[in-house]
Amino acid sequence: MKKTGTLLLLTAFIFLCCKDSKNTNYLPTSTGAINSMVAVVDNQLWRGHVGDSIRKHFAAPIVGMPMDEPLFSIDQIDPKFFTGSIRNTRSILYVTKDSLNLAHIKKDMYATPQRVGVIKGTTDSEILENLGEKADDIIDSFRASEISAAQQRFERSLNKSSVLQDEFGISLKIPSIYKTGKHEDNFVWIDREIHKGTANIIAYTMPSDSFNDQETLIKDIVAMRDSIGEKYIPGTDVPGKVTYMRTEPAYAPFIYPVEIAGLKGVEVRGLWDIKNYPMAGPFLTYILNDKENDRKLVLEGFVFAPATEKRNDMFELEAILKTLRLGEVMN
Secondary structure, three states, rough: OHHHHHHHHHHHHHHHHHHHHHHHHHHOEEEOHHHEEEEEEHHHHOOOOHHHHHHHHOOOOOOOOOOOOEEEEEEEEEEHHHOOHHHHHHHEEEEEOOOOOEEEEEEHHHHEEEEEEEEOOOHHHHHHHHHHHHHEEEEEEEEHHHHHHHHHHHOEEOOOOHHHHHEEEEEOOOOOOOOEEEOOEEEEEEEEOOOOOOOOOOOOOEOOOOOOOHHHHHHHHHHHHHHHHHHEEEEOOOOEOEEEEEEOOOOEEEEEEEEOOEEEEEEEEEEEEEEEEEEEEEEEEEEEEEEHHHHEEEEEEEEOOOOOOOOOHHHHHHHHHOOOEEEEOOO
16 A cells, blocks of 8 residues: 555656646747737727727837837737747737637746737727726736847857946846947946947946935936036047037936836936037936945946937847846856
């Protein structure tokens, strides 16, 4: 009896292990270009108000960009064709008229990593209501998945420089294609060439008591960026004129609360230009309250690439900046 009991326990253990292995290891790797998604929706719904609502939410223009670029590039497919490898897409929105009225997010249904937003309703009105209520959550889920996928790709070949660790005691997962262009006291500039321009990362610190007045927050942030640009980021030589990077004076930046690596702060998105010279582009700045080191830590990404789309380059910079760690080297 003792042997029989042991055998039964062993068999049950093997069965459970195999079942768990099947659930976690047999899903294919998800696919899809960065910031792309598949909308699985009936052609008739896609051509009507439901399709308009999907595009309104998921293809909305990204804030702080010099020209309209959508949050996601959307490929629509009728449900009857939603088979085979298309199911392995990383971000999927499934919208259908059904006997159920619901909206939720599923994880790793057909591949991994994967997020599937499901919107159902018995009528068009219920579908539209569910889209309105759940779209922001689905977008946040898709973007988090996209950020994670981008960061995993960085692991293939990382920049080994210790310049950020040496200067600020921080580390970022930066692809090896990026190189340090400037390192001065309390300022580091890292960049790489992209199509028709450059993608850039800068880092510096400010006193811990900076930006404590909410009423002047935007003004103070603009003043900080402009002073840093004037000191460290010169523009093209123009006889008789001073040129440097500043915050585009015609457009106030957008500000949102953020938390990265346990540090609370603000995310700032807007446009930069070169004073007295026709150059401009988007920027993304994180100002983080680093209480332990009695400072405000400032990390910024900006892109210069005239007359080209910049969404994916800015997204890569965002993914890099969100790998922030304090006090450790990430090799």
